[in-house]
Amino acid sequence: MTIGAQPPARGHRLNWEGLGATIVVSLAAILVNVPFLTALATSFKTTAAISDPLSLPIGENATLQHYANAAYAAGYDFELYFRNSIVISCSNVVLVLLLGIPSAYAIVRLNLAGRWLLNAVAGLRLLPAIFFVLPLFLMFQNLALIDTVWAMIIVDTFLNIPIAMVLLTRAISELPIEIEEAAQLDGASTYRILLSIVTPLLAPTLVAVATITFLFSWNDYLFAVVMTTTNARTIVAGATNFITSFGVLWGDISAVTVLSVALPVLLSIFAQRYLVQALAAGATK
Amino acid sequence: MIRKAVDNPAVDSICHIPTGARRRSVPKGWARWVLSAPLLLFLTVFAVLPVFYGLWISLTDQSVLRSDINFIGLANYAAVLTDKAFWSALWFTVWYTVVTTALVLVTGFVLAVLANRRFPGKRGLFTLLLLPIMIAPALMGLMFRLALNGDTGLIPGLLRHFGLDVSLFDPHAVTTLLVVLEVLQWTPFTFLIIYSGLQALPAELFEAASIDGATKLQAIRYITLPLMGPTLFAAGFLRAVDALRTFDVIYVLTGGGPGTITTSLSIYVYKMAFISGSFGVAQAAAVLILLIMIPLAPIIIGRVVAQPWSKK
């Protein structure tokens, strides 16, 4: 239910406006997707056809070889990488929500530490990620966590907590407080209120946070490359294995890109509605 | 005693508090600590400790070239501050951030306003528009490289087909190219945030305006823009923070060159750490980058609070 949509124009003007919007938005959609479309087309072209920019992946120029290479090329265990990515990203989501929801509630409703904590957490995002590479590597080294999924989960949580906290605190602050006060008057404890009342109300935001966290975790490159070698390698880091000393295997790496994007895309289709809702400023409950 | 949520500046600075939101009274303080303990513990171990460790490294001469590690005070900081390359990386990064953020807000806003109506194919186009956000920036950089390759890339191929023999990697135009690519990659992101913000604007205002005879453009100028202030700001802030740290696309396409003209701060630190192997210096550079950004924070926060829109 979009309360902010422009009121429909009267009469025949609607058709022109609608059509105009479709055209412009379509152009934009194509333009921003040129890289992806290139990857998609390239992944199906034979290596010879790839050197012709305007060739299409049809007929004798089409091949599934690159997908075969991506899936079971020598030494690149993509099934493992894919599993790792899923395990890491999903665990990351769970951890972020577990850490974030109670703390966000404590900050907004329970006056925890006021200004500096939330700003500090949000400010973590300002720190250049590269500052943490060596310290975290050394720490994980000592904990024997290098090349384990736990290292990635921890690092990704650290990276995603700031934005999760920003979204969660905002959403909580927009919940009408009366519901909680009523429950309080009924004798419910703070924990009870958080669990049974507030959290369900946050559902759209939770979906948004989960989606964003999952995405950033899935697509992380710098830390995946530093913290993993083989056992915990993610699909994005593994994709770079196709940057060889022989030059870039464009067909293969395009296939990998398409594969690695498949899951996030499906996720986003599902979560689209919640993303918009959660990011909208203002309550529409 | 029920206190207003608006008394909490932390909440104000990030959240847009509708008038009247309040906070519950808190008889005891335990619950808040229990609830936030997991996060605080996590941050202490994995955020605070590394920060101190990183600071410590910045005060040493730790490097791949030596087995011993010695405390050298602020020598690394001096080295970075006197390095011409650092300042040109800083200048380039700031310029890049300001320009791409401004542009991406404009394109995102225009698209969001246009898309803010019913039109055929909206659902599918929406999904397509959000697709670039799903792709890892590192892979996106590679895809750009493929699409822009002078001999085999789609874009030059198309341009040549239409008779335009343009070199996209011309050294004088390479920064423009990078800006264009950044805008293409991140417009969907700002679009999403701004579009969501538009959904929350009350329809009555627009109806009233249209009854009063205002044109669409006037409505946008006098109603939409002012009300969207905080949202535009949030989108811009999120985008700017990421643009300051830009690494993947630039590194893949230009390696920071020609020369060092497209070397961003992240690339500078990366090279210092992994090519010179000077970890101490690299950490010091990272700290300096943070110190430079910290003064910007109050300005940013101050602007949001000062919005006339959020009445107290």
Add this chain to the structure above:
Amino acid sequence: MLAGASSALGATTVNMVLWPGPEGDAMQKVVDAWNKEQGAEQGVRVKMILLSRDNTFSRETTEIGAKSSNIDIYFVASYNLNFYQAGLEPIGTIGVDESNYFKSAIDSLKIGGKLYALPLDVSNHFLYYRKDLIARLLSDDAWKSKYRDITKTVLGAARDPKDPSEWDADDYLATAAFFSKSANPDSPTQYGTALQLKTLVFNITHWDDLLWGLGGNWLGPDGKANLTSSAAKKAMNIYSTIYKNKWTSPDSAQAEFSETNSALESGNAAFALQWSAAYAELTSPELAPRIADKIAVAPIPGNPHSTHVHALAIALNKYAKNKDAAEMWMKYLATPQGMDAYAKAGGIPSMPKVLSDNVHLNAAFAPIIDDVGKYGYSPPLFSGTFDAMTQMIEALNPGWVGITPIDDALADANQKLQAQLDKMK
């Protein structure tokens, strides 16, 4: 030295880093064979860790900087061996027979007289050219006469076209002009050559070839940086003239290995200075159908012909847990049998005899043996070599693409090189 190899718990696993591509693929086969046979006997199991080319060295830098024991055998190269020295263990105990190797390869892996790494692949440059086009240039009178006209303009004096194996830097420059539409509208190719000018550390090596081929060097006889010599200026001029006049695509500013291959494969360029590793791709009917049967190689233009040579190699981690087992594996790789297996699996080992025994497998072997033996050189190798190479390309490529005046670029590069040298003392 076989003490403790097969413990009651089973084989020891040795972790070795390799980078992906032909080297990784070839090594995987050798590793698999070893694990099944000799490795099983000796209780040593090798596990290969593949990292992408872009990340291999930066990841190893992190590991070595952290003094980790995760990896037993590191993948290194002549140009960064000194960089990693603090974390490596000399491998004298393996008992390597140095006479099996190209002298330049094995010497490039010694520091202070001690061998620190075992050579694997030898890497050099060739002048790849379209033999069909050159054949025509050498026989067609109209073309020859046009060539003379062009050389008059470009070089100040007319000269006849030569076979690529006899080119010096001037022939290279003039022929680039001849095959470019901007200088010769009748040219069959858009551009004469395809330079690799991207700010990538490996790209400086092609320019070094021209420098050496003009009698220049990074260092003067006094051991100080010598990049402001007249040879260096001339080399700079060649690059910047080619770029300025569009005898290479303007996109060359961001080109490296694969872009150069694309330029040749698409028929847009007539010749190029390129790594030996490109040979397989450029001559494959599958991967480069348009030119596979039209490509030939010649030594890098110059007087003397000079090609940068480096060896890819494996080195022992000072903090490795399984040094004995690792050394057993390396001992095998140091034998001609081991390297023969590697060559048959697709590698290009640094052993001349192994290469000549396997010439039927890879046509590139013959020119490699020739060129590396006769024309190979290596830039000064010290702890700052890798860093210096990076800084040199950052300083010089603005001069190549016309952003900075040549003299300024050279002065900058010279100063940076000297600074690296000074750091050593």
